[in-house]
Amino acid sequence: MLRRGSAxxxxxxxxxxxxxxxxTPQPAADSPVQGGTLxxxxxxxxxxxxxxxxxxxxxxxxxxxxxxxxxxxxxxREPVGELAESWDVExxxxxxxFHLREGVTxxxxxxxxxxxxxxxxxxxxxxxHSRTAASVGQALESISTPDERTVEFRFKEPxxxxxxxxxxTEAPIIPEHIYAGxxxxxxxxxxxxxxxxxxxxxxxxxxxxxxLVRNPDYFIDGQPLLDEVVLRVIPDAESQVIALExxxxxxxxxxPGADLARLEEDGGFEFLRTNVNPGGSNCIMTVSFNxxxxxxxxxxxxxxxxxxxxxxxxxxxxxxxxGKVAEAxxxxxxxxxxxxxxxxxxxxxxxxxxxxxDAAGWIRQGDGTRVAxxxxxxxxxxxxxxxxxxxxxxxxxxxxxxxxxADVGIDVELDPQEPDIFAExxxxxxxxxxxxxxxxxxxxxxxxxxxxYVSSTIGPVPFSNAAAYSNPMVDSLFDQARTTxxxxxxGEVYRQIQEILVEDLPYFWVVETEATRVYSSRCGGFSxxxxxxxxxxxxx
Amino acid sequence: MSFSxxxxxxxxxxxxxxxxxQIMRRLTRPAGVIGATLTLALICVGLLxxxxxxxxxxxxxxxxxxxxxxxxxxxxxxxxxxxxxxxxYGARTSLITVSGVGLxxxxxxxxxxxxxxxxxxxxxxxxxxxxxxxxVLPRFFLALVVxxxxxxxxxxxxxxxxxxxxxxxxxxVRSQTLSLRRRDFIEAARTQGxxxxxxxxxxxxxxxLPTVFTLMGLLTAQVLLIEASLGFLGLSDPDAVxxxxxxxxxxxxxxxxxxxxxxxxxxxxVAVLGLNLLADSAGDATLRA
Numbered sequence: 024m025l026r027r028g029s030a031x032x033x034x035x036x037x038x039x040x041x042x043x044x045x046x047t048p049q050p051a052a053d054s055p056v057q058g059g060t061l062x063x064x065x066x067x068x069x070x071x072x073x074x075x076x077x078x079x080x081x082x083x084x085x086x087x088x089x090x091x092x093x094x095x096x097x098x099x100r101e102p103v104g105e106l107a108e109s110w111d112v113e114x115x116x117x118x119x120x121f122h123l124r125e126g127v128t129x130x131x132x133x134x135x136x137x138x139x140x141x142x143x144x145x146x147x148x149x150x151x152h153s154r155t156a157a158s159v160g161q162a163l164e165s166i167s168t169p170d171e172r173t174v175e176f177r178f179k180e181p182x183x184x185x186x187x188x189x190x191x192t193e194a195p196i197i198p199e200h201i202y203a204g205x206x207x208x209x210x211x212x213x214x215x216x217x218x219x220x221x222x223x224x225x226x227x228x229x230x231x232x233x234x235l236v237r238n239p240d241y242f243i244d245g246q247p248l249l250d251e252v253v254l255r256v257i258p259d260a261e262s263q264v265i266a267l268e269x270x271x272x273x274x275x276x277x278x279p280g281a282d283l284a285r286l287e288e289d290g291g292f293e294f295l296r297t298n299v300n301p302g303g304s305n306c307i308m309t310v311s312f313n314x315x316x317x318x319x320x321x322x323x324x325x326x327x328x329x330x331x332x333x334x335x336x337x338x339x340x341x342x343x344x345x346g347k348v349a350e351a352x353x354x355x356x357x358x359x360x361x362x363x364x365x366x367x368x369x370x371x372x373x374x375x376x377x378x379x380x381d382a383a384g385w386i387r388q389g390d391g392t393r394v395a396x397x398x399x400x401x402x403x404x405x406x407x408x409x410x411x412x413x414x415x416x417x418x419x420x421x422x423x424x425x426x427x428x429a430d431v432g433i434d435v436e437l438d439p440q441e442p443d444i445f446a447e448x449x450x451x452x453x454x455x456x457x458x459x460x461x462x463x464x465x466x467x468x469x470x471x472x473x474x475x476y477v478s479s480t481i482g483p484v485p486f487s488n489a490a491a492y493s494n495p496m497v498d499s500l501f502d503q504a505r506t507t508x509x510x511x512x513x514g515e516v517y518r519q520i521q522e523i524l525v526e527d528l529p530y531f532w533v534v535e536t537e538a539t540r541v542y543s544s545r546c547g548g549f550s551x552x553x554x555x556x557x558x559x560x561x562x563x
Numbered sequence: 564m565s566f567s568x569x570x571x572x573x574x575x576x577x578x579x580x581x582x583x584x585q586i587m588r589r590l591t592r593p594a595g596v597i598g599a600t601l602t603l604a605l606i607c608v609g610l611l612x613x614x615x616x617x618x619x620x621x622x623x624x625x626x627x628x629x630x631x632x633x634x635x636x637x638x639x640x641x642x643x644x645x646x647x648x649x650x651x652y653g654a655r656t657s658l659i660t661v662s663g664v665g666l667x668x669x670x671x672x673x674x675x676x677x678x679x680x681x682x683x684x685x686x687x688x689x690x691x692x693x694x695x696x697x698x699v700l701p702r703f704f705l706a707l708v709v710x711x712x713x714x715x716x717x718x719x720x721x722x723x724x725x726x727x728x729x730x731x732x733x734x735x736v737r738s739q740t741l742s743l744r745r746r747d748f749i750e751a752a753r754t755q756g757x758x759x760x761x762x763x764x765x766x767x768x769x770x771x772l773p774t775v776f777t778l779m780g781l782l783t784a785q786v787l788l789i790e791a792s793l794g795f796l797g798l799s800d801p802d803a804v805x806x807x808x809x810x811x812x813x814x815x816x817x818x819x820x821x822x823x824x825x826x827x828x829x830x831x832x833v834a835v836l837g838l839n840l841l842a843d844s845a846g847d848a849t850l851r852a
Contacts, residue, residue, distance in 0.1 A: 437801035
């Protein structure tokens with residue numbers, strides 16, 4: 024199979040843009056202007072600005088505008104050339120040959136060559152970028168550079184998802200002439216980056232702001248339009264909204280649901296809904312059942328919990344509409360793999376949940392609680408109660424989960440923890456009954472789905488297989504999916520996987536989350552991904 | 564504030580009321596009445612929470628973010644839970660914490676203070692050095708550390724606050740005891756052959772009562788604020804409803820749903836105000852009678 028990548032680069036594409044003042048056209052939205060400054064609020068200080076050595080969302084948000092990937096992804100998650108002009112796929116998907124763009128220079132004037140790509144992968148990405156290292160790193164055999172404009176990736180077996188893992192989020196390219204021979208984690212350029220991206224570094228005041236200036240030599244004609252982008256650190260979401268309303272900032276990466284409705288009514292703002300975030304895309308809030316615990320041995324109990332969850336209520340009352348009910352284990356954002364018509368997928372049905380609990384041997388008492396009567400591995404008379412571990416920031420999920428399960432006689436004990444302690448408790452100590460995690464699927468199931476289900480990922484790696492689910496059939500199907508190149512056939516394999524998953528229910532997939540970017544209506548031309556301001560403009 | 568037991572302690576003269584009577588007299592003045600009423604209300608609401616609350620405070624009971632209505636007098640939160648029920652159960656959690664801490668403080672503070680002041684000598688030195696060591700510990704941060712280390716929970720909060728809040732009480736009780744033990748009526752009791760126990764319980768204790776009462780009121784008000792602050796920082800027991808936690812949840816919706824932060828905040832204010840007024844009027848009793 025030979026495929027030519029399109030050389031078209033995404034220009035400002037608004038995925039779903041809804042104007043607040045319907046009927047009144049926003050003059051700013053259709054007349055791009057040159058010049059001006061955009062001030063964007065970011066939630067945390069990134070600490071450093073090299074996106075190749077981390078998957079931290081804070082670092083990627085603050086740094087991606089300064090870098091490029093070989094490709095970028097369209098709003099439909101299709102790869103189109105960025106640093107690569109085009110590419111050939113040979114050997115049934117085991118060899119990728121990229122033809123690099125002519126005349127690209129680093130911000131310091133040095134030319135960009137294939138050696139930079141080889142260096143970025145071999146010395147940095149495959150060592151320090153956890154997602155790329157875990158997926159591409161395991162499948163890759165070698166990288167070669169036949170000439171300055173060509174780079175070849177050879178895989179041990181056909182590897183279909185590769186082009187989706189080459190954007191600035193998954194594989195930013197960094198300069199060899201700056202990083203060669205140094206420790207990439209300690210290089211001073213991490214604080215004064217040199218990239219190829221639409222904006223170049225100007226200054227970084229830790230905890231306060233990062234200033235970027237227009238790259239006049241950017242390889243896309245007419246871009247960027249803005250003279251300057253300022254990323255201002257404002258940790259509190261409520262303060263971000265106030266700063267936006269006061270006109271101190273022009274762009275928020277996200278806004279709490281309750282404020283969103285108010286901003287929509289107030290007018291003067293534009294909105295961009297997206298399931299893409301610098302830290303990951305296509306995220307599903309997922310309940311994990313610890314299959315090592317006796318209480319979750321019986322699939323009927325797991326199914327009862329899943330059936331007692333009213334996902335729509337999570338969409339309405341926790342997300343305030345910024346998301347939708349998950350209909351399958353794989354996100355609807357991965358079109359070819361998403362199977363939304365599986366009959367085994369639990370949907371809210373209180374009576375069915377009660378019946379399942381009765382059948383599993385959890386019998387209702389006079390006071391409404393349930394106790395065990397003949398449940399395997401649990402002494403009779405034990406009350407039905409289990410822990411629910413969660414990030415402190417997900418408290419609303421915990422409260423609603425507890426309330427919904429109390430309705431069918433299940434007692435839930437909430438155990439909120441900070442993220443790093445959570446990772447330790449759940450993945451290292453495995454000291455939990457159930458939990459909720461935002462599992463980001465990424466652009467391809469190989470990136471963010473597989474880690475949740477294959478038995479090789481049970482263990483101490485954070486945000487891998489939390490349920491400790493192990494099914495040889497599922498393992499071999501994931502192997503098959505990885506080496507299947509035809510999207511239709513791959514989709515069929517993923518469908519089979521999901522059919523098994525909704526029967527086994529090691530997890531329950533509650534809601535797919537979205538973020539809503541909000542920006543001042545005097546600005547426009549934004550896109551959803553890392554290069555959000557590449558083609559943006561602001562009228563002064 | 565300074566304590567001048569001399570003025571209040573003339574138990575032999577019938578014209579002057581006993582310390583207990585002085586407290587009662589003070590409590591019938593406006594500030595005292597308000598303080599006593601508010602505190603009594605807090606205790607009643609806490610004790611009778613299951614009967615007073617319209618619903619389970621965790622149940623999804625109404626629409627999301629409904630303003631105060633007849634069916635939800637304090638409105639509902641984002642998840643549709645009744646705020647009034649939350650406030651009532653939050654008061655219960657506060658009451659449990661405050662009573663637990665109060666009991667520990669009372670027992671330890673009084674014992675250490677009286678033993679130290681009445682016995683004196685090396686025992687006094689040992690106890691007072693220990694008290695000083697505890698007194699310099701920042702209580703709020705100690706509570707934070709305990710919650711961070713052992714996870715949030717009302718039981719450990721009561722223990723850590725109870726074990727660290729008594730030094731002030733112990734020191735004041737000790738100084739009172741030191742000055743009282745040389746007074747004529749104590750000496751008189753001693754020469755009549757009264758046992759140490761009898762002197763402490765029948766002669767010393769009634770005269771310590773106003774001071775203890777005042778300090779306990781102030782201390783419990785502080786504890787209530789610490790409990791609320793921890794809740795506000797999201798460090799309260801996640802399975803119990805806390806006024807501070809409710810207020811912090813409300814803060815996220817401050818501009819769309821004022822009732823979420825206002826009512827729990829008001830409840831904290833009322834409870835702390837009640838305890839302070841009560842303590843204050845009892846303090847007046849010791850100062851002016």
